[in-house]
Amino acid sequence: MxxxxxxxxxASFSESFAMMLEGVGDxxxxxxxxxxxxxxxxSSLKPDVAVVDLGLPDGSGADVIRDLGELSPETKVLVLTASVEREEVAQAIEAGAEGFLHKSSGMTxxxxxxxxxxxxxxxxxxxxTIALLxxxxxxxxxxxxQRMxxxxxxxxxxQVLEALAEGLDSEEVARKLGISVETERTHIVNLLGKLGAHSRLEAVVIAVRHSVVEITRAPKSYL
Structure with missing residues (x-):
């Protein structure tokens, strides 16, 4: 066994899945x-196999896989998820998953x-596996x-990034910071160059990802 x-x-998916597995003799x-x-x-249960979803409320399935690798190294991990993002799958494989199936797969x-x-x-x-790694x-x-x-x-x-995260346009940013629009645009050029970003929006996304700024309201469309 x-x-x-x-x-x-x-819960509904997990319970249904568990009931079907319980009907299998081994x-x-x-x-x-x-x-x-x-x-x-x-993980203290030391299961033979862990069937792991990637999207969890307090983290990623990759975190679970890493934990199992440390706390129950004999456990094999099968990722079963609705995600089709190769980056998420790559993280799971790097963390130690041995298999991947989409949730649309049949029970058999x-x-x-x-x-x-x-x-x-x-x-x-x-x-x-090599490609994903x-x-x-x-x-x-x-x-x-990006962190560097x-x-x-x-x-x-x-400060410019914080203003952008508020959804302000060039003129609004300049007015908020007490600078000219030309100076604001110079800061934007420098920001894009440093962050390797191609747009104001991408610069904000990078800044948010690294906890430099927070989104305080729905941003406008950045050009």
């Missing part, structure tokens, strides 16, 4: 977690995947580059 931990924040659901924190606590396919993981198979082809590495490098860039912003440039 192989033990299975379900990590899924949609699989036993030993726990159902709805969050990263709960999955961390349930999911059960077969769990059994194959228990048997020691890796479900992702080597070439796809490379993608994760590129995204990590990009995040680090935002640390070099001047106080005035941060």
């Amino acid at each position: 192989s033990s299975v931990l379900l990590v899924e924040d949609h 699989l036993e659901v030993v726990g159902q977690a709805v969050s990263v924190g709960e999955a961390r606590r349930m 396919e999911v059960i077969d995947a769990i059994r194959r993981l228990v048997a020691g198979e890796v479900l992702l082809p080597p070439e796809e 490379r993608l994760a590495a590129r995204r990590r490098e990009e995040w680090h580059r 860039a935002v640390m070099k912003l001047t106080p005035r440039e941060i």
Whole structure:
């Protein structure tokens, strides 16, 4: 009998899935977690396989996978998610997931995947795994580059970003900061260059991602 931990924040899906698994003679659901924190606590169950969704209320499924790798290294992880974002899948693979299936997959396919993981198979082809790991590495490098860039912003440039995050246009930013529109545009050019951004909106997104500013209201369309 192989033990299975379900990590899924949609209770109806998790319960239905658990009932179907319980009807399989060689699989036993030993726990159902709805969050990263709960999955961390349930890692003590040492399940043979963890079926993990990527979108969780207090973090990412990749966080669960990393926790299991530390607390229950023998546990195999099958990602079962509605996400089709390769970046999220890449993060999960980098964290240690051995398989990936979309939630649209049939129950027979999911059960077969769990059994194959228990048997020691890796479900992702080597070439796809390598491609996803490379993608994760590129995204990590990009995040680090952006982090270094935002640390070099001047106080005035941060003020400009804060004004942009409020949804202000060029004239409104200039008026708020007591500068000319030409000076505001010079700051924008410098900001875009430092952050490697192609638009005001992208600059704000990068600043928000690295906690430099916060979105205080729905922004206007940046040009």
